[in-house]
Amino acid sequence: MSESPTTPSAEFSTPVTLTGSRVVLEPLSHEHADGLRAVVTEGDLHRTWYTRIPAPDAVEAEIDRRLGSQARGEMAPWAVRRLDTGEVCGATTFMAVRPAARKLEIGSTFYAKSAQRTGINTETKLLLLTRAFEELRCIAVEFRTHWHNHQSRAAIARLGAKQDGVLRNNDIWPDGSYRDTVVFSILDQEWPAARTDLRYRLQR
Template sequence: MSWVNEVRVLGNAYAELVPMEQKHFEELYLAANDARIFAFMPYKGDSPEAFRFMFDKTITLKQKGQRCPFVVFDKKTAMVAGTTSLIDFDASNHRIEVGATWLHPNYWGSGLNEACKLLLFTYCFETLKVVRLQLKTDENNQRSRKAIGKVGARFEGVLRHDMIRSDGTKRNSAYFSIIDDEWPAVKEHLKKRLS
């Protein structure tokens, strides 16, 4: 287990983040059953084979200590809404990325994303003591870029040909970050949005 993967269940009044395990496959597959989720993702998960590949890869990265994936439960509906992860972590430089996040479209704009980000950001800044937390998305994914801005992250720029998608095309990624000095204000911003 890595420095990051020691985390257990994180929860608040709106969301519960449970470390992903094999037993979550079916519920996550049902939540992923909408092609809109994967329109801008570097991978596809909207077929049984593609989702199985994506899920198994995530579990393998978790076992190697390279990713800390969570299943997102919406407390209002008591349903699995999607997933999010802590990725690209570097303990020596105290930095981490919150990414590989997707929610079923029924939860878009519901406040669930903000609830999850408050849990993850609090864990990263207050338990792991990171100094930099980053998020990224496809430069053309305006919905995601807007959502990242709403949680208080600052736009840094676009990295060209940052990723190769599963179909072989190149993706430019828009990068955002929050640094430790900004965290108290971001935390209050998120709490106000949720209240």
């Protein structure tokens, strides 16, 4: 039996528009395809070996994949749009959603090179975490990244997330290499302090 859009379970996989002072997170659609192609083309992001960022000619298929996961109740996907320029500058999701356990993962995130180190990721995560903890009443939010993605690991730690552990040989990469997955999380009781720090850093 399918979930009604108003049920708590469906809420976890229903992206709603989230607006801050730097960005607006819009429910992902194919209308974002041209903007996301420009994002992954800038700096050849898709060539970074330890990430799964779509190539420019694979953006439509990646949008299809994310919307398919949303339809199955597995994911809530967003496009990230800058408010200063009006341009799409990235994408992000709630994934591995577990409504019954009140848990989810924030992931499948990428930003244009020009959007990195600008506060855009900080505000995006503040918006997502606020929805997760304060609207969906999550008890934990998880982040996962490749062991070799040191930039991502540092960014996750700056959010106030704590490292839970490393899953060795957790996946096989397209080039045949093995992925060790680093797992972080923020718990509901840790959220108030993490929220205060994120707001503080955005005001600096």
